[in-house]
Amino acid sequence: MTSTQAGNGDERAGAAPGVVLVVMCVGYFLVLLDVTIVNVALPSIGTGLHADVSSLQWVVDGYALALASLMLPAGALGDRHGHRRLVLAGLAAFGVGSLACGLAPGAGALVAARAVQGVGAASLLPGTLAIIAGAYPDRKAQARAIGIWAGVGSLALPAGPLVGGVLIDSLGWRWIFLINVPITLAALAATLRVLRADHGRQTGRLDTAGALLGVLVLLTWTFVFIQGGRSGAGSAVVLVALGLAILLSAAFLLVERRRGSEAMLPLDLARRPAFALANISAGVMNLGTLGVLFVLTLFLQSVQHRSPLGAGLALIPLFAPLAVIAPIGGRAVARIGPRLPIIAGFVLAAVGLALLALAHPSSSYAAILLPAFLAWGIGLGILTPAVVAAAVAATPGERAGLASAVNNTARQAGGAIGVALAGAVAGSPGTATFVSRMHTVAAGAAVLFVVLAVVNSLMKYQDSSTNSAEP
Structure with missing residues (x-):
């Protein structure tokens, strides 16, 4: 698999680089904010949706698993088809997922919506960095811009619990998700305005089998641990899931070995x-x-x-x-x-x-x-x-x-x-x-x-x- 590195694709922006940096940092901030903001809402979500601890684990992990398993494939898709498209798709998915989270009638619906958020986040994270790198061809300016991007991400982590606490105490837990919707819409409009259409330059086959197996490996191992805590490590469903997780892990390694330099990993x-x-x-x-x-x-x-x-x-x-x-x-x-x-x-x-x-x-x-x-x-x-x-x-x-x-x-x-x-x-x-x-x-x-x-x-x-x- 190819890397999401500086200069891949024609990421040159139509607007001033500083404007591009601000818009891309908004997307990155949202991705990392949702890593921590949901934690302070967990007790309120549990009470509001009558969710047990295992359901709350899935509320956190629905987002994290999608983000973890799809970042590498999303970076490859951006390299091939242009990162602007991936960022736009990511913002749209993140906004739709956020709206669905805020309106979720039950724990299952919330977990599914969190997974949609994670898909959007996975598209956004590598794309924002690639676009910023392309907007600053000078290496020193590029390093400073990436430093600002990383600093904005660092600020999102302490902001999550604080912003979440304020929203939950004043408006309720659903607003930690609903607040993303107008921000996402504004970021979508700004991205359409400041970035030219770009076309990826990387060729070669996408490691679709590796990407799919990677998702399944993470999903099954997470299920093993969460279900093990709920029903006991020796339960039949946990033992079956454990066997499946081991088989999928072996299949993932075999596929990646055969793909060689084109492997996702x-x-x-x-x-x-x-x-x-x-x-x-x-x-x-x-x-x-x-x-x-x-x-x-x-x-x-x-x-x-x-x-x-x-x-x-x-x-x-x-x-x-x-x-x-x-x-x-x-x-x-x-x-x-x-x-x-x-x-x-x-x-x-x-x-x-x-x-x-x-x-x-x-x-x-x-x-x-x-x-x-x-x-x-x-x-x-x-x-x-x-x-x-x-x-x-x-x-x-x-x-x-x-x-x-x-x-x-x-x-x-x-x-x-x-x-x-x-x-x-x-x-x-x-x-x-x-x-x-x-x-x-x-x-x-x-x-x-x-x-x-x-x-x-x-x-x-x-x-x-x-x-x-x-x-």
Whole structure:
């Protein structure tokens, strides 16, 4: 599969580059806002739609799975047919999905609408970056524009819980979705106005079989974990699904091996130790973070009885460091390479997660939760740019776009699996064992982070500034 890299296709805009940057950043902001905004709404959604914990897991994962499994195929389609078309289609799908979410009569309809949102997000995310890169042919200007794009994405993460809390407290949970509709319509109109029609330049067959199998692999593994938490790991339906997940995974690897360089996930890259470890680290980072966040949001509202806005405000110290530290961390990685920042990021985040294992219904926010969120958030701010840089540095320069796309896919897939696992372990917040099981989830994530810190300490990464690959 070809990469979504700078200059692929004729992405030159009809408007000033600054206008293009603003319009594309709006689309990117919406994609990442919906990664976190829904978390503070989960208790309200559960009450409003009479949804249990497994249904709430699917509300989160319906979006995450579509986003994770379709980003790489969407990037390839944009390379072939033009990213403007994909961005327009993505905005339309995201808007329709948002409207359907806001009007959903039940949990099943909401999950389906969230999946439509995820399809739109998957089209938007690689397309916005490709269009921005094409609008700034000068490399220095391009780097600054991409930095702004990344910064806007970082701001969306802390904005999600805060905006969500305000909307839920004042208008109800449906408005976290309905608010997207007028924004999406405005972004559609602006995109039609500022971007010329473009035509992709990449040729070759699209890896349709790999894309379809990738969707099925993620879907079946997520079903195994969520259904295992609901009906027990030894139930017949879970065992059948587990067998199917293993078979589909094997089929996916076989198809990708046969496709060679045209595969959605070229296995020659996956066999590079540094590339594989960077993406495993990215997946585990989101597995632990989004999994714990799912349980933590239920704890803050259903156990500590905070309002949605109160929970959103409480989470700001977790997400704000990402917006502040990630750009600084990116410059540090450029100077010293990704290895030390990855180790430091995992260790700091593990400290924060370990502190969460001390939280109880009556725990002081200042004594337990605040230091936990700060350590966890600072660790993520250091870690996020480092794992991306490590993946890119482990590939040839002409495949940097693909490396970044695979890394982003690994993060989203890890997050989806993390939500499934954490919800299965913790169970319902109405049970007497929920808090102790939340401690297990947080402690387990901390242990995983420490293990990855140790493994990364043994890896010799290339300096990210060289953008060269290991043999």
